[in-house]
Amino acid sequence: MSINRQETKQRMSRIVIHQNTVYLCGQVCADATKGIAEQTQTMLDKVEALLLQAGSDCEHMLSATIYLRDMKDFAAMNEVWDAWVPEGHAPARACVEARMARPELLVEISVIAAVK
Numbered sequence: 001m002s003i004n005r006q007e008t009k010q011r012m013s014r015i016v017i018h019q020n021t022v023y024l025c026g027q028v029c030a031d032a033t034k035g036i037a038e039q040t041q042t043m044l045d046k047v048e049a050l051l052l053q054a055g056s057d058c059e060h061m062l063s064a065t066i067y068l069r070d071m072k073d074f075a076a077m078n079e080v081w082d083a084w085v086p087e088g089h090a091p092a093r094a095c096v097e098a099r100m101a102r103p104e105l106l107v108e109i110s111v112i113a114a115v116k
Helices: 036-053 071-084
Strands: 003-008 013-018 021-024 061-068 092-097 107-114
Touching: 013 036, 021 036, 036 071, 036 107, 061 071, 071 092
Parallel strands: 061 092
Antiparallel strands: 003 013, 013 021, 021 107, 061 107
């Protein structure tokens, strides 16, 4: 049983693939000065690129855990999420309020997907 780790640093790998399952480390936005909609979109863009790099895509997501700095942003985040997830391919999902590693971050996501 091999484990394929990609973009590995001391603390984590951005992608881990084991038995046709892709695990992504937590992803955040490209620009933390933006609002929740922009942070969510650029975060999801990063997820999509990593899934493609790992041989998967948004239709093969199994699970997503979303962390919001403040639940007041739940509806605005979901607008972007709903437009991004392919119809009929929504993963199992949890969304929780959490303290972020940096105070300007509004949202973070962790994703597990199947390899295509």
